[in-house]
Amino acid sequence: MEIKEEGASEEGQHFLPTAQANDTGDPQFTSIQKTPNEPQLEFILACKDLVAPVRDRKLNTLVQISVIHPAEQSLTRYSSTEIVEGTRDPLFLTGVTFPSEYPIYEETKIKLTVYDVKDKSHDTVRTSVLPEHKDPPPEGGRSFLGYASFKVGELLKSKEQLLALSLRTSDGGKVVGTIEVSVVKMGEIEDGEADHITTDVQGQKCALVCECTAPENVSGKDNLPFLNAVLKNPVCKLYRFPTSDNKWMRIREQMSESILSFHIPKELISLHIKEDLCRNQELKELGELSPHWDNLRKNVLTHCDQMVNMYQDILTELSKETGSSFKSSSSKGEKTLEFVPINLHLQRMHVHSPHLKDALYDVITVGAPAAHFQGFKNGGLRKLLHRFETERRNTGYQFIYYSPENTAKAKEVLSNINQLQPLIATHADLLLNSASQHSPDSLKNSLKMLSEKTELFVHAFKDQLVRSALLALYTARPGGILKKPPSPKSSTEESSPQGQPSPMRRQDSIPHHSDYDEEEWDRVWANVGKSLNCIIAMVDKLIEREAGSEGSGGSQDGEKDPSLADSITSPPREDWYEQLYPLILTLKDCMGEVVNRAKQSLTFVLLQELAYSLPQCLMLTLRRDIVFSQALAGLVCGFIIKLQTSLHDPGFLQQLHTVGLIVQYEGLLSTYSDEIGMLEDMAVGISDLKKVAFKIIEAKSNDVLPVITGRREHYVVEVKLPARMFESLPLQIKEGQLLYVYPVLFNVGINEQQTLAERFGDVSLQESINQENFELLKEYYKIFMEKMPPDYISHFQEQNDLKGLLENLHQNIQAKKRKNVEIMWLAATICRKLNGIRFTCCKSAKDRTSMSVTLEQCSILRDEHQLHKDFFIRALDCMRREGCRIENVLKNIKCRKYAFNMLQLMAFPKYYRPPEGTYGKADT
Numbered sequence: 001m002e003i004k005e006e007g008a009s010e011e012g013q014h015f016l017p018t019a020q021a022n023d024t025g026d027p028q029f030t031s032i033q034k035t036p037n038e039p040q041l042e043f044i045l046a047c048k049d050l051v052a053p054v055r056d057r058k059l060n061t062l063v064q065i066s067v068i069h070p071a072e073q074s075l076t077r078y079s080s081t082e083i084v085e086g087t088r089d090p091l092f093l094t095g096v097t098f099p100s101e102y103p104i105y106e107e108t109k110i111k112l113t114v115y116d117v118k119d120k121s122h123d124t125v126r127t128s129v130l131p132e133h134k135d136p137p138p139e140g141g142r143s144f145l146g147y148a149s150f151k152v153g154e155l156l157k158s159k160e161q162l163l164a165l166s167l168r169t170s171d172g173g174k175v176v177g178t179i180e181v182s183v184v185k186m187g188e189i190e191d192g193e194a195d196h197i198t199t200d201v202q203g204q205k206c207a208l209v210c211e212c213t214a215p216e217n218v219s220g221k222d223n224l225p226f227l228n229a230v231l232k233n234p235v236c237k238l239y240r241f242p243t244s245d246n247k248w249m250r251i252r253e254q255m256s257e258s259i260l261s262f263h264i265p266k267e268l269i270s271l272h273i274k275e276d277l278c279r280n281q282e283l284k285e286l287g288e289l290s291p292h293w294d295n296l297r298k299n300v301l302t303h304c305d306q307m308v309n310m311y312q313d314i315l316t317e318l319s320k321e322t323g324s325s326f327k328s329s330s331s332k333g334e335k336t337l338e339f340v341p342i343n344l345h346l347q348r349m350h351v352h353s354p355h356l357k358d359a360l361y362d363v364i365t366v367g368a369p370a371a372h373f374q375g376f377k378n379g380g381l382r383k384l385l386h387r388f389e390t391e392r393r394n395t396g397y398q399f400i401y402y403s404p405e406n407t408a409k410a411k412e413v414l415s416n417i418n419q420l421q422p423l424i425a426t427h428a429d430l431l432l433n434s435a436s437q438h439s440p441d442s443l444k445n446s447l448k449m450l451s452e453k454t455e456l457f458v459h460a461f462k463d464q465l466v467r468s469a470l471l472a473l474y475t476a477r478p479g480g481i482l483k484k485p486p487s488p489k490s491s492t493e494e495s496s497p498q499g500q501p502s503p504m505r506r507q508d509s510i511p512h513h514s515d516y517d518e519e520e521w522d523r524v525w526a527n528v529g530k531s532l533n534c535i536i537a538m539v540d541k542l543i544e545r546e547a548g549s550e551g552s553g554g555s556q557d558g559e560k561d562p563s564l565a566d567s568i569t570s571p572p573r574e575d576w577y578e579q580l581y582p583l584i585l586t587l588k589d590c591m592g593e594v595v596n597r598a599k600q601s602l603t604f605v606l607l608q609e610l611a612y613s614l615p616q617c618l619m620l621t622l623r624r625d626i627v628f629s630q631a632l633a634g635l636v637c638g639f640i641i642k643l644q645t646s647l648h649d650p651g652f653l654q655q656l657h658t659v660g661l662i663v664q665y666e667g668l669l670s671t672y673s674d675e676i677g678m679l680e681d682m683a684v685g686i687s688d689l690k691k692v693a694f695k696i697i698e699a700k701s702n703d704v705l706p707v708i709t710g711r712r713e714h715y716v717v718e719v720k721l722p723a724r725m726f727e728s729l730p731l732q733i734k735e736g737q738l739l740y741v742y743p744v745l746f747n748v749g750i751n752e753q754q755t756l757a758e759r760f761g762d763v764s765l766q767e768s769i770n771q772e773n774f775e776l777l778k779e780y781y782k783i784f785m786e787k788m789p790p791d792y793i794s795h796f797q798e799q800n801d802l803k804g805l806l807e808n809l810h811q812n813i814q815a816k817k818r819k820n821v822e823i824m825w826l827a828a829t830i831c832r833k834l835n836g837i838r839f840t841c842c843k844s845a846k847d848r849t850s851m852s853v854t855l856e857q858c859s860i861l862r863d864e865h866q867l868h869k870d871f872f873i874r875a876l877d878c879m880r881r882e883g884c885r886i887e888n889v890l891k892n893i894k895c896r897k898y899a900f901n902m903l904q905l906m907a908f909p910k911y912y913r914p915p916e917g918t919y920g921k922a923d924t
């Protein structure tokens, strides 16, 4: 068989194009028996007695793994091990894993090529186009030692599932050593085998017993189809690391993109369009205005219509991207992709360690939510919004100033009205329906619903803002005189039960205006309550009379002859519908009048917001929408994953509905140059996530993608769960209780730009963000301690010293130390202990983020899983050199190099520097 390098494929590109991937298995070839959703094949490698080309030269070796698909006979680079230095018997910590989706069969051939790396700094530059010949020519820093190959079937059927293969030179002649391939077995102890492997500490050796313990199901395998609907294109890596008691632990690293990257922005933009179209319509329906206000309105409408068109164009463009699940760092400035988060991934570490429970650690990695297309010349949202508000407050002579809180309130009342009015109309019709059926029970029920909704409606206007807005609008009408609206039917007032006062009271008095009848609003408003009272009184009367007539209609022995009762003994049956119909009409009329007035006045408040510095105001809204959309896509992804992995945990579920979830963002941006603006955007985007609530509903079809409802001030994300999963939820969640999140952001700049900021610039932005968010975190902890049950808390306190960690975090924030990465470690630890959702972000979530998540993973292995202390750096190097994150760099910029140069790295904190040969100035 001819082995040739496949030109377009790339090492680490784990999956063939979809058309080639064959989930159901090709009948021509023998599938590997496997547990659904588990990797099909995992093996580890070691070499023995390698022969150095030059005598006495110490070998630094790596193995490159390539796959020959049986149908194609061509060779695809699959993955590599790390470089093991200074030994002829290397034992590699980076293994090989073929995930369940990979088209691999017993007939698939695996080729293992061993290289000697002379110069690590020249070893990594492997671009997407590979040379055509069998083995790559000696690249800058490595030379070919030997190769071996085997069929997957041979490995699986071999004794102990272990192959010892001779490594041969490229002409197939000389044997240059042996390579051992051993399937990673679950639950088996390979005792007796002691291997010597090199540690971090140069020259030091460590004897280890290979042992793998049975993994427990921590990932909720059964739930995976649900998760697979949102996660796409997983990249999987395998490692084995020694523990402090010389056992092996097995680590699976997985990185997946999410379809939510595009789905959430599309949902959100559709909502913005709906909200803005509705507002524009309301502006048009504002009625006659004096010339000043009318011109202003025209101008606002022109701009607002343009904005809606722009959102529509963006949505059309995004809708073309069907099935997309990834926006690369190089697309961050693209206008049509502005709402899409940059490089969003789930970064997962699955640990199987001896004597300890299996564990999953998830971090969502994503580019800092920021408006790259709009740029950062004038800063980001935090500064821009503040400046805008201050200027608006101080230059209000052409319009009326309403505070952001009042503007938000106006939007809220408007939205409540828009929801409640049709709801009340429906309940009123249902009441009439019950009346025509002459059913007392159903009449009572319908009345109950109608009363509840009407009370909410009446309550919605109990605000001074409506009054002041009514007066403001009055003065903006031509001549400042309102046409007197028709008063509600007098019959309503007359039939009001004993003329009793309505439940509403007058609010504070509004500013005086000689022509303005401030009592009028009270009357219009009170009429809704009065007409409801009339309906209640009428229903009572009808039911009472019915009961009375039934009592008098019975025969003496208590038996009733219905025909007699109807036609002879009882009075003719009353037509309930006829009695109630006019009252319902009155209620609807009164309501219509209130809605009309309130809507117009509150829309007038919104006109004021838009009127000031029009284009700037709309650009700010756009910027905020963009940043929020990116942040929300990440949050929804994190929430769904957290929910899926924690469904089995009753404590978590209780926390979810009684307290809510902490969502912790680690920012690595610098407070220098453009990244100041990014951080300012990010801080607002994350804080805006407070406006989001989640609701879990049962999926009624295979479509489990979340649905968003609401408007800019308040969104509800409906997460659909398959019936079986939904059933396992606590009642409160099943009943649709809203679930809240508490986002917090801690930022520590780590690169050379931060050095400049510390020396010559200003770090106050970072300091205030950390301080403010510490307060939020403390507040969350307080609510958590108050709301969780005492027995949970006492167990929780035994396990975790959260108070101590918080105190430590506080001290570190106060300390104002340079590049104090301790802040991020502590915040992340606190978040994990509080069952929260973890995020890590830098500009592109590619380079700095990769350093940070790999460091976090290894720190967890050290602190929670007894990673052998001498192997900390090696584990870190393995993950950075051949792990998921270098694949992340590759998929973003088509080059396997972290975009750092030597000078930059000198400014990095020590543990954030990648291993030699994995970085260089690439064209990003």
Ligand SMILES: O=P(O)(O)O[C@H]1[C@H](O)[C@@H](O)[C@H](O)[C@H](O)[C@@H]1OP(=O)(O)O
Binding pocket: 329, 751, 842, 843, 844, 845, 846, 847, 848, 849, 899, 900, 901, 904, 924
């Ligand atoms: O993923 P990032 O750390 O934001 O990537 C940076 C990198 O840190 C920096 O060294 C390099 O000069 C580039 O600016 C990278 O950003 P890109 O957005 O260009 O990938």
